[in-house]
Amino acid sequence: GESVGLHLPTLSVQEGDNSIINCAYSNSASDYFIWYKQESGKGPQFIIDIRSNMDKRQGQRVTVLLNKTVKHLSLQIAATQPGDSAVYFCAENRPGSARQLTFGSGTQLTVLP
Amino acid sequence: DSGVTQTPKHLITATGQRVTLRCSPRSGDLSVYWYQQSLDQGLQFLIHYYNGEERAKGNILERFSAQQFPDLHSELNLSSLELGDSALYFCASSVGQGAGETQYFGPGTRLLVL
Numbered sequence: 001g002e003s004v005g006l007h008l009p010t011l012s013v014q015e016g017d018n019s020i021i022n023c024a025y026s027n028s029a030s031d032y033f034i035w036y037k038q039e040s041g042k043g044p045q046f047i048i049d050i051r052s053n054m055d056k057r058q059g060q061r062v063t064v065l066l067n068k069t070v071k072h073l074s075l076q077i078a079a080t081q082p083g084d085s086a087v088y089f090c091a092e093n094r095p096g097s098a099r100q101l102t103f104g105s106g107t108q109l110t111v112l113p
Numbered sequence: 114d115s116g117v118t119q120t121p122k123h124l125i126t127a128t129g130q131r132v133t134l135r136c137s138p139r140s141g142d143l144s145v146y147w148y149q150q151s152l153d154q155g156l157q158f159l160i161h162y163y164n165g166e167e168r169a170k171g172n173i174l175e176r177f178s179a180q181q182f183p184d185l186h187s188e189l190n191l192s193s194l195e196l197g198d199s200a201l202y203f204c205a206s207s208v209g210q211g212a213g214e215t216q217y218f219g220p221g222t223r224l225l226v227l
Contacts, residue, residue: 032213043115043203043218044156051213089156093213100146100158100171101216 012110019077021107023090028071032093034101035064035075039086047075047088077109085111116140117206117219125225131192134222138185138206144168145187146207146216147179151200162187163210194226 036044116139158171162181207214
């Protein structure tokens with residue numbers, strides 16, 4: 001069935017390196033995508049979003065890339081810090097779905113000292 | 114801090130019981146969404162309210178119900194609880210209900226059914 005999925009369940013990076021977290025989506029009609037960060041025991045925290053009419057959007061140390069041709073979304077974190085360690089979820093908003101979010105399974109990012 | 118508040122933080126109860134989870138959205142937000150997060154199902158949408166009216170239902174069991182009050186806070190009622198209902202329950206809020214509305218999540222309520 002249709003789903004939002006992540007390529008890798010875990011990712012370990014050295015502090016200071018850049019991190020890239022990937023996400024595949026299957027509904028080509030999805031028009032809005034969000035990345036959330038979830039730390040242990042906390043709720044998902046909004047990081048960055050992108051609409052389907054854009055290919056790239058930058059925030060503070062984060063960049064989201066959207067490739068609609070292959071239905072792929074990525075989150076790039078520059079100069080990864082220990083505080084970036086968390087589970088990262090991509091979520092998509094599908095037209096006709098009354099705006100609820102469909103979440104991927106998540107990627108655990110671990111930042112190594 | 115997202116501005117969304119949820120109470121209680123933790124809830125331990127027994128099978129067959131009924132509980133009520135409460136959510137207050139961010140100031141100015143009219144939409145409230147409820148999600149369930151379990152280890153085997155991930156984050157699943159349950160229900161969406163906008164300005165007091167139900168807008169959409171997702172994978173919500175008939176034993177579960179929700180409402181949004183005139184002051185815009187929302188309650189999620191879970192009844193005839195089963196062991197499998199143990200999960201984290203999050204609410205999220207957004208300004209409206211249109212396309213591209215960013216949803217901000219609360220800290221969640223951790224429910225344990227024994």
